[in-house]
Amino acid sequence: MTRPLKTARLILRPYSVDDAAFVQDLYSRADVQRYLGDGAQRVRTPEAARAKIAAWNERYVADPVQGLWAVCLADGTMTGSLLLKPIPDSGTKAERDIEIGWHFHPDHWGRGYATEAARVVLEHAFAAGLDRVVAVTNPANKPSQAVCLRLGMTHLGLSEAYYDAACELFELTAPAVGKGHSRGEQS
Numbered sequence: 001m002t003r004p005l006k007t008a009r010l011i012l013r014p015y016s017v018d019d020a021a022f023v024q025d026l027y028s029r030a031d032v033q034r035y036l037g038d039g040a041q042r043v044r045t046p047e048a049a050r051a052k053i054a055a056w057n058e059r060y061v062a063d064p065v066q067g068l069w070a071v072c073l074a075d076g077t078m079t080g081s082l083l084l085k086p087i088p089d090s091g092t093k094a095e096r097d098i099e100i101g102w103h104f105h106p107d108h109w110g111r112g113y114a115t116e117a118a119r120v121v122l123e124h125a126f127a128a129g130l131d132r133v134v135a136v137t138n139p140a141n142k143p144s145q146a147v148c149l150r151l152g153m154t155h156l157g158l159s160e161a162y163y164d165a166a167c168e169l170f171e172l173t174a175p176a177v178g179k180g181h182s183r184g185e186q187s
Contacts, residue, residue: 002060002067005120012069012082012117015056019070020049022078026105027052035138036103059085065128066098071117080104082117084125087134090164098125099162100133102147109143115150122151126174136167145170 002014015023026032027043043049056068069082081103086095100121102114125133135153137144145168149155153170160166 001062001064002057002069003064003124005069005124007116007120009074010079010113010117010120011072011074011076012120013072014060015053015068015070015081017050017053019078020046020053022070022105023052024049026080026103029106031106032103035141035144065125065130069117069121071102071104071113078105079108079113080117082114082121084121084133087136087162090160090162097132097134097162098130100125100135102144114144114147118147118151122172131174133172134162135170135172136162137170139166139168141168 004014005012024043024046027041027049030042033042043052060067066084066086068085070078071080071082072078083099083101083103085099085101087097087099088095089097100118102118104114122133135144135148135151136159137148139158145155148170151172153172156169156171158166159169161169
């Protein structure tokens with residue numbers, strides 16, 4: 001089940017059907033979708049948004065670590081989505097690795113919300129026992145690549161390991177016990 005999380009500025013919570021208008025708005029935008037898959041998977045109706053939310057909630061109902069969070073400001077304003085989920089390997093469609101990703105509304109770009117939300121989700125993941133998390137971005141998605149680097153993720157280069165597509169691959173391993181930092185960070 002997607003567990004609520006908090007940061008200094010943000011509340012991360014499970015999506016509810018009451019959020020359908022935001023989900024439709026966010027996932028119908030060409031500027032949000034342009035780096036997601038083929039860019040054509042738009043949510044165009046309230047019914048499609050409600051179905052998407054139901055599918056997310058069903059997928060994570062029994063999982064104490066993974067989820068898809070609605071990212072909100074303290075006043076409840078919705079800003080975007082943060083996900084932690086299995087990522088399908090190219091060709092096999094096996095889901096062995098865990099991916100972190102983010103999709104934010106353009107009104108909230110450039111304010112550090114993706115980095116802040118991703119940090120708390122990574123802390124949650126590593127505290128729950130995950131030892132490695134990956135992120136993939138479209139090669140042209142420089143802002144998301146910058147978020148990966150701010151998170152201390154190691155850039156592994158162009159890869160076709162996931163989604164049957166060439167993506168920039170990043171990884172972060174759990175902090176070493178007693179060392180207090182992750183691979184890719186300087187001490």
